Amino acid sequence: MPQSAFGIRQRMAMDACTQCGQCLDVCPAVVATGDADLSAQVRMANLKKLLRDRNPFWRAFLDLLGREPQLAPEALKTYGTSVFRCTLCGDCEEVCPAGLPLKDLWLSLREELARTGDAPQKIRMIRENLSGSHNVFDEDNDERGDWVEDMRKPPRHGYQKDTAEVVYFTGCVGAYFPLAQKIPMAFVEVLEAAHVDFTIMAGDEWCCGFPLLGSGQSADLPAIIAHNVAAVKARGARKVVFTCPSCYQIWREHYPPAFELAHASEVVIELALDNRLPLGPLPMTVTYHDPCDLGRGGRVFDPPREVMARIPGLTLVEMAHNREHCLCCGGGGNLEMIDPDLSAAMSKRKVEEAVATGAQAIVTNCQQCVRTMTTYAKRNKVNIEVMDLSQLVARSLEAGRKQAAEAAAQEAAQAVQTQAARPAAPAQG
Numbered sequence: 001m002p003q004s005a006f007g008i009r010q011r012m013a014m015d016a017c018t019q020c021g022q023c024l025d026v027c028p029a030v031v032a033t034g035d036a037d038l039s040a041q042v043r044m045a046n047l048k049k050l051l052r053d054r055n056p057f058w059r060a061f062l063d064l065l066g067r068e069p070q071l072a073p074e075a076l077k078t079y080g081t082s083v084f085r086c087t088l089c090g091d092c093e094e095v096c097p098a099g100l101p102l103k104d105l106w107l108s109l110r111e112e113l114a115r116t117g118d119a120p121q122k123i124r125m126i127r128e129n130l131s132g133s134h135n136v137f138d139e140d141n142d143e144r145g146d147w148v149e150d151m152r153k154p155p156r157h158g159y160q161k162d163t164a165e166v167v168y169f170t171g172c173v174g175a176y177f178p179l180a181q182k183i184p185m186a187f188v189e190v191l192e193a194a195h196v197d198f199t200i201m202a203g204d205e206w207c208c209g210f211p212l213l214g215s216g217q218s219a220d221l222p223a224i225i226a227h228n229v230a231a232v233k234a235r236g237a238r239k240v241v242f243t244c245p246s247c248y249q250i251w252r253e254h255y256p257p258a259f260e261l262a263h264a265s266e267v268v269i270e271l272a273l274d275n276r277l278p279l280g281p282l283p284m285t286v287t288y289h290d291p292c293d294l295g296r297g298g299r300v301f302d303p304p305r306e307v308m309a310r311i312p313g314l315t316l317v318e319m320a321h322n323r324e325h326c327l328c329c330g331g332g333g334n335l336e337m338i339d340p341d342l343s344a345a346m347s348k349r350k351v352e353e354a355v356a357t358g359a360q361a362i363v364t365n366c367q368q369c370v371r372t373m374t375t376y377a378k379r380n381k382v383n384i385e386v387m388d389l390s391q392l393v394a395r396s397l398e399a400g401r402k403q404a405a406e407a408a409a410q411e412a413a414q415a416v417q418t419q420a421a422r423p424a425a426p427a428q429g
Contacts (some may be wrong), residue, residue, distance in 0.1 A: 006108050013100040014051075017044050023092035023102070028328045029085055032345035038085055040092035040102055046079055047109060080118035083109055084338045087346070088214060089292040089328035110216030122337050123215040131220060134206040135172045144170065145202030147181040148188075159188055164199035166191075167237040167259075169228075169251070171244035172207050173367040179374055180367040186394035187243050187264055193397050194276040198241075204231045208247040213254070214334050225255050232259060241267050243390055245294035245366050246332075252298070263294060265303040265365050265389055272310050277393070280400025283313035286392070287359035289350070289373070290326035291366035304365055304389050311396045317357045327353060329364075331372035347376040354384060361385035363392050 006014075023040035024030055030039045037043075086106065093102040113119040129138040147170075148158045159168075168191070174184045184200075191198050209224040232240055239260040242248040248263045262270075271277050286308070294300045301323045308316050321327045330336075330346030351373055354362045362384060364370060374386040 006105070006112075009101060010105045010108060013098075013102070013105060014044060014048050016098050016100060017041075018098065019045065020097060022095045022097060026091045026095050026325070028087065028089060028091070028330070028346045028349070029342060032330075032342060032349060037082055040096075040106075043083060043106075043109075044102075050076070050079070076118050080113045081120050081338070083113060084120050084123070084215075084333075085335065085342060086333050087292065087328050087330060087335045087343075088333035090296040091292075091325065091328065094296055094324050107213065107216070110214070111218060112216070114216035119216055120338050123217065123334065125337075126211045126215045126334065127217045127220065130207050130209070130212060130224070134224075135176065136207055136211050137172060137176045139176050141206070142203040144175045144205055145200055147175060147184055148200075150181065151185050151188075158202070159198070159200045160202050161199040161235070163236040164197050165237060166196055166198040166239045166241055167232050167235060168198050168200050169205060169208070169240050169242050169244075169247055170200055171242065171247045171367060173371060174243055175205075177367070177371055180371050183243050183367050183370065183388040183390055186388065187390040189394045190268060190271075190277070190390060190397065193278075194271040196271070199235055199237070201231050201235070204234075206231075208244075208250050209254070210246040210250040211334060213250060214332075221254065229256060229258055243365075243367060243388065245291045245298065245300075246368070249293045249297050263298065263300055263303075263365065265294075265300060265307060268389065268393055269303045269306050269310075272307060277397065278400040278404065279311050279393070279396040280398070280403045281312040282392070282396050282399055284361065285315040285317060285359050286361045286363045287317050287319050287354050287357045288322070289319070289329065289354065289362055289364040289369060290323055291364055291369050292326075292328050292332055294365050295326055296324055300365075304363075307389060307393065308363065311392070314396075317359055319353050319357055321353065329369045329372045331366075331368040336372075343372070344376060347372050348380075351376050351382055351384065355382060359384070361387055361392075363387055363389055365389050 019041055021041055024036060027039045030036055088103060088106060090103045096102060110119065114123065126136060129136055133139060134141045135144065145158055145160060148154050170184050173180045206224055206227050209221045212218050212220055237259065239262065240251065241262050241264060243264045245263065248261065251261055288304060290301060305316065308314055327350050328346055329350045330343040336343045362373060365388060370386050370388050377384055377386060
């Protein structure tokens with residue numbers, strides 16, 4: 001692992017780390033396991049030792065002293081696994097007093113570990129699936145739009161148009177995972193209610209490539225980016241919208257700036273401010289979970305809360321950790337593939353904090369977060385609902401339609417009563 005595997009800013013960050021330990025205090029993996037080796041602090045220290053041990057001058061000096069490098073090949077495998085026992089939540093970077101670019105550093109470290117074969121072998125499945133079927137689940141990509149068929153009233157066109165102003169990029173989890181498919185179903189209902197000219201790309205949509213980036217296998221990214229950009233351009237769209245924060249983040253940071261990009265929550269608040277969404281009352285108390293890639297990663301904190309503030313009867317109570325310091329749910333960074341027990345432990349802490357607010361439901365803005373927290377809640381019989389903001393808004397729209405229908409019925413009944421109460425016209429004679 002040569003120094004050249006890391007950029008100048010990253011190498012400066014390694015030297016600038018003061019080992020203050022603030023990152024250790026907030027790391028969800030450390031809190032869940034009690035293992036400080038999973039912290040950014042220890043990971044950074046071991047990386048510096050590793051790079052030093054790989055320096056030929058240092059190795060020659062150790063040979064003269066008759067000493068072995070501190071990170072021998074067998075220890076490197078263990079270190080590689082520890083690097084991947086992380087959700088890439090970014091809270092370590094958030095609290096770093098030196099402002100070090102830690103998340104980018106961890107991504108570069110994963111890239112190098114994958115290149116040298118010291119990363120967990122399981123990550124190879126990600127690249128194999130994406131190169132073969134263009135989605136993380138290795139499903140038939142032609143079935144990417146089949147979730148539309150399970151809607152209450154699926155349109156004949158399946159939301160697939162030759163041209164549209166907006167492309168809704170569904171993402172792998174929302175397209176294929178049954179529990180998460182309710183999210184795109186809800187979001188298209190919202191777009192329809194506001195009369196947005198949109199289309200999905202169904203089988204023409206490939207995985208955005210974020211799982212490759214997170215697993216250190218980004219070599220295939222250019223081909224994926226080129227395909228998805230061409231698919232959007234073929235539809236004449238000017239804007240791409242996302243319900244998946246990870247898709248949104250990689251398009252924002254790695255795709256060419258060819259289109260306007262927006263997360264669903266940003267779209268919804270814009271539509272609400274334009275009075276294009278007749279939101280109805282929802283008398284319930286909710287708490288909000290800021291997804292890591294949308295909150296810390298995209299700095300999108302206010303739009304979801306502004307949307308909820310416009311729903312009549314809805315009460316939002318914040319968790320102890322919120323906004324930029326929101327606890328990770330355990331669903332990111334391909335952690336479930338590497339260490340599912342650690343992922344579940346993080347989810348446990350997250351759900352317990354939500355329950356402590358007394359809320360009836362957890363609202364978030366991420367298919368993976370919904371899936372992770374719902375899975376934990378169901379398996380452990382925790383009585384709290386988990387939903388995406390799109391689902392909440394769709395429910396509010398339904399309440400608005402019901403309220404409007406009841407008001408219309410009352411008005412019609414009142415008109416009948418008024419007509420009946422009028423004195424009969426005198427007979428002509």
